[in-house]
Amino acid sequence: MTAWPASDRALRRVGERINIVKRLFNQREGWRPEDDWLPSRLLTEALPSGVAEGVGLSASELREMIGGYYEARELDANGFVTEARLGELEAGIEPCQATRHGAY
Numbered sequence: 001m002t003a004w005p006a007s008d009r010a011l012r013r014v015g016e017r018i019n020i021v022k023r024l025f026n027q028r029e030g031w032r033p034e035d036d037w038l039p040s041r042l043l044t045e046a047l048p049s050g051v052a053e054g055v056g057l058s059a060s061e062l063r064e065m066i067g068g069y070y071e072a073r074e075l076d077a078n079g080f081v082t083e084a085r086l087g088e089l090e091a092g093i094e095p096c097q098a099t100r101h102g103a104y
Contacts, residue, residue: 016089017089020085023073023075036066037062038057
């Protein structure tokens with residue numbers, strides 16, 4: 001990648017920070033939990049071809065997947081970045097800077 005020496009752990013940490021800062025930006029700009037959703041067509045039509053031909057995705061399966069994503073990213077149950085998570089990543093962002101829509 002680069003000549004910058006970094007461990008696997010350090011690179012993962014950088015990736016986590018990037019993900020959280022992107023999420024904070026979206027929260028500040030008005031992101032809502034309803035925005036983490038797929039177009040309705042993807043929940044009503046099965047895949048037409050390929051190795052997953054005929055496989056579909058239900059709303060309850062999608063909800064479960066989204067909840068798992070939030071849990072894996074250590075977000076709250078609604079997908080918002082918590083103050084604890086922000087402090088843990090030492091992102092250098094104060095909660096008041098992170099949002100104007102009351103995510104905290």
